[in-house]
Amino acid sequence: MSERATPFHCPYCAEQDLRPHEVVSESGEVSSAHGTWECRGCLRAFSLTMLGLVRPGRASQEGPT
Numbered sequence: 001m002s003e004r005a006t007p008f009h010c011p012y013c014a015e016q017d018l019r020p021h022e023v024v025s026e027s028g029e030v031s032s033a034h035g036t037w038e039c040r041g042c043l044r045a046f047s048l049t050m051l052g053l054v055r056p057g058r059a060s061q062e063g064p065t
Contacts, residue, residue: 007037007048015041 009016021036038045 005048005050010039010041010044011046012044013039013042015039017041021045021047 007018010018017040018037019040020032021038022030022032023036024030033047035049036045036047
């Protein structure tokens with residue numbers, strides 16, 4: 001995913017108060033893993049990844065998986 005791709009809501013509770021998830025190491029350094037987010041509503045952290053592109057027409061022929 002690119003840096004521009006941000007979720008609009010939490011996939012667990014649908015809350016819209018999302019922020020980048022920061023990880024604090026044992027040495028006290030704060031880092032942000034790419035594509036990780038935290039929801040302030042349900043206090044869950046989650047990540048988003050792009051799996052790839054699908055072929056056009058595949059979804060309509062095979063149906064949902």
